[in-house]
Amino acid sequence: xxxxxxxxxxxxxxxxxxxxxxxxxxxxxxxxxxxxxxxxxxxxxxxxxxxxxxxxxxxxxxxxxxxxxxxxxxxxxxxxxxxxxxxxxxxxxxxxxxxxxxxxxxxxxxxxxxxxxxxxxxxxxxxxxxxxxxxxxxxxxxxxxxxxxxxxxxxxxxxxxxxxxxxxxxxxxxxxxxxxxxxxxxxxxxxxxxxxxxxxxxxxxxxxxxxxxxxxxxxxxxxxxxxxxxxxxxxxxxxxxxxxxxxxxxxxxxxxxxxxxxxxxxxxxxxxxxxxxxxxxx
Amino acid sequence: xxxxxxxxxxxxxxxxxxxxxxxxxxxxxxxxxxxxxxxxxxxxxxxxxxxxxxxxxxxxxxxxxxxxxxxxxxxxxxxxxxxxxxxxxxxxxxxxxxxxxxxxxxxxxxxxxxxxxxxxxxxxxxxxxxxxxxxxxxxxxxxxxxxxxxxxxxxxxxxxxxxxxxxxxxxxxxxxxxxxxxxxxxxxxxxxxxxxxxxxxxxxxxxxxxxxxxxxxxxxxxxxxxxxxxxxxxxxxxxxxxxxxxxxxxxxxxxxxxxxxxxxxx
Numbered sequence: 001x002x003x004x005x006x007x008x009x010x011x012x013x014x015x016x017x018x019x020x021x022x023x024x025x026x027x028x029x030x031x032x033x034x035x036x037x038x039x040x041x042x043x044x045x046x047x048x049x050x051x052x053x054x055x056x057x058x059x060x061x062x063x064x065x066x067x068x069x070x071x072x073x074x075x076x077x078x079x080x081x082x083x084x085x086x087x088x089x090x091x092x093x094x095x096x097x098x099x100x101x102x103x104x105x106x107x108x109x110x111x112x113x114x115x116x117x118x119x120x121x122x123x124x125x126x127x128x129x130x131x132x133x134x135x136x137x138x139x140x141x142x143x144x145x146x147x148x149x150x151x152x153x154x155x156x157x158x159x160x161x162x163x164x165x166x167x168x169x170x171x172x173x174x175x176x177x178x179x180x181x182x183x184x185x186x187x188x189x190x191x192x193x194x195x196x197x198x199x200x201x202x203x204x205x206x207x208x209x210x211x212x213x214x215x216x217x218x219x220x221x222x223x224x225x226x227x228x229x230x231x232x233x234x235x236x237x238x239x240x241x242x243x244x245x246x247x248x249x250x251x252x253x254x255x256x257x258x259x260x261x262x263x264x265x266x267x268x269x270x271x272x273x274x275x276x277x278x279x280x281x282x
Numbered sequence: 283x284x285x286x287x288x289x290x291x292x293x294x295x296x297x298x299x300x301x302x303x304x305x306x307x308x309x310x311x312x313x314x315x316x317x318x319x320x321x322x323x324x325x326x327x328x329x330x331x332x333x334x335x336x337x338x339x340x341x342x343x344x345x346x347x348x349x350x351x352x353x354x355x356x357x358x359x360x361x362x363x364x365x366x367x368x369x370x371x372x373x374x375x376x377x378x379x380x381x382x383x384x385x386x387x388x389x390x391x392x393x394x395x396x397x398x399x400x401x402x403x404x405x406x407x408x409x410x411x412x413x414x415x416x417x418x419x420x421x422x423x424x425x426x427x428x429x430x431x432x433x434x435x436x437x438x439x440x441x442x443x444x445x446x447x448x449x450x451x452x453x454x455x456x457x458x459x460x461x462x463x464x465x466x467x468x469x470x471x472x473x474x475x476x477x478x479x480x481x482x483x484x485x486x487x488x489x490x491x492x493x494x495x496x497x498x499x500x501x502x503x504x505x506x507x508x509x510x511x512x513x514x515x516x517x518x519x520x521x522x523x524x525x526x527x528x529x530x531x532x533x534x535x536x537x538x539x540x541x542x543x544x545x546x547x548x
Contacts (some may be wrong), residue, residue: 038389059408120303121310127528128521129483132498134490135505135513140327215397215480219487222399223502230399234491237403245403253396260395 061243066250069243078232083251085228089145089217090210093152098206101157105164105202106194115165126162130155130216134223143224151220156209163205167198203271207264214256329511334518337511346500351519353496354485357420358527361481362474365424369477370470373432374462378454383437394430398423398484402491416488416496423484424477431476435469436462471539475532482524497523 043063049055050062057065073079108115130151137147175193184192195202221230233248311331318330325333341347376386398419405422409415443461452460489498497516504512 034384035388038385038387039392041385042389116302117306117309120306124521124525127524128517129486129524131483131487131490132501132517132520135501136510136517138505139508139510139513211395212483215399215483218397219399219490222403222487222491233400233403237406240407242404242407245407249396249400249404252400253392256395257392 058240058242061246065243066246069241069247073244073247079247079251082227082229082232082248083255085225086217086221086230087255089148089152089221089228090213092145093149093156093213093217094206094210096149097153097156097209098160101160101205102164102195102202104157105161105198106168106190108161108165109168109194109198110190122158122161125154126158128154130212131219134220138224145225147224148217148220148228151216152213155213155216156206159209159212160202160205163201163208164198167201168194170201171197200268200272203268207260207268210259210264211256214252214259218252326508326510329514333511334514337509337515341512341515347515347519350495350497350500351523354489354498355523357416357496358478358482358485361417361420361424361485362478364421365428365477365481366470366474369425369428369473370432373429373473374436374458374466376429377433377436377462377466378458380437383433387433390426390430390433394426396426397480399487402484402488406492411492415492416485419488420481420485424481427477427480428470428473431469431473432466435466435473438469439465467539468536471532471536475536478527478532482527486520 046060047063050057050060070079104118108118133151133154134147137150141147141150171194175197176189179189179193217228218230221228222234225231229248229252233245233252236242236244236248314328315331318324318328321327324330329337338347376390377383401422402415402419405415405418409418439462443465444457447457447461485496486498489496490502493499493502497520501513501516501520504510504516
């Protein structure tokens with residue numbers, strides 16, 4: 001084997017890997033394009049409908065106006081401020097409600113008596129949507145972040161609780177028994193059997209509650225807040241600033257889609273793969 | 283129905299009364315009454331069950347409560363009927379062709395995740411603070427989950443069934459009726475359930491912001507007059523109505539379609 005051929009042989013895998021990488025890149029570019037094409041079409045349609053004043057700007061402002069408003073709101077920092085307020089509220093709501101929901105769900109899963117006592121009331125409160133609490137929340141806490149957090153708590157807590165409960169109940173008893181046989185304590189059972197076993201269901205609950213929570217917070221901000229994206233668009237409606245409303249709407253949709261696709265769905269998939277049912281009841 | 287859920291070996295004793303549930307609810311009401319007795323200014327912060335009952339009798343006698351309940355129910359039913367009537371054919375139509383479906387999928391996904399409450403300000407600018415605004419916002423909220431799920435359902439029907447019918451010379455209409463629609467039915471049920479769940483919440487919010495009647499308006503209006511017993515009455519009505527819709531309409535629909543048609547894929 002001459003040095004050249006040896007080099008060629010050594011190179012071959014590298015070259016094919018590079019080619020595969022390029023192909024993959026081209027393919028991902030293609031899927032990206034295919035995903036963007038519908039939105040580009042919609043943008044063109046929007047432009048066509050509004051550019052010549054076919055539709056009055058107060059009804060549907062042209063894309064250019066909306067882009068200008070984005071730029072203005074970005075420059076005076078208010079867009080990031082509203083965005084930060086909404087996202088911050090959701091994070092606070094999650095941080096307060098999710099651990100509580102998991103704790104109560106596991107507790108109810110462990111104790112049949114507790115579950116029997118709490119379940120009817122909790123399932124009523126679960127079907128009472130978060131936003132229906134708003135008038136009472138305003139009476140109790142006034143207008144402000146406590147009210148909004150309370151609404152979010154009501155939306156997230158009960159959904160996480162019931163999903164945890166369903167998850168805990170679905171964990172096969174045999175795992176619990178085997179841990180007990182091996183001398184495991186109650187704490188071992190909770191942290192090594194019940195919570196990991198219920199994790200796929202818990203994560204689904206968190207994802208669902210985020211969907212409802214993101215909707216509830218917009219309504220809450222419209223009524224009882226002076227900042228946040230909900231306030232931004234509702235306030236703009238009072239002044240008939242349709243362009244600002246569209247900026248807010250687009251941002252709300254984009255934020256939710258990116259959170260869901262890039263954070264929640266991967267986590268859900270990962271938990272189901274990692275912790276999902278390893279044992280199927282026959 | 284409670285009597286049907288027992289295992290076959292069990293003796294049926296007519297309609298089973300859920301004593302445990304009733305006891306739990308009674309305990310919760312007792313706890314509420316005690317709490318209301320303990321806190322200062324209970325009429326404002328937590329009116330007693332008796333005060334809420336008084337509000338119930340009062341609003342029932344004046345006819346306000348039945349009117350508002352009817353208004354909310356009418357809106358949500360109207361939105362669901364329209365949403366299904368437009369959404370199912372549209373979803374099937376888009377779903378027939380793979381290229382068309384690929385094109386509309388991201389758009390529908392975007393709009394179904396954009397809640398009706400987010401577009402409410404836009405609709406207010408369009409139609410003002412009117413009934414039409416509420417209906418448009420709720421219709422939007424119900425429609426997109428339905429179209430989206432029907433589309434997904436139609437696409438997830440295995441091609442082999444479509445091809446089998448086509449080989450035997452079936453018309454396109456026949457394929458839609460005998461393959462695509464039944465195959466997509468579980469997804470239709472899921473879409474309807476999700477759409478109604480979002481729609482009901484959006485309705486309450488829309489009635490608060492826009493309405494002149496309905497349960498959302500009732501609790502929001504009561505807040506500005508500090509009639510907390512009416513707020514709690516309204517909340518009880520909202521929760522109870524949703525439980526009734528869920529138990530007697532959505533769950534049976536979902537269970538029936540999934541049991542009857544759900545195994546088409548396997």
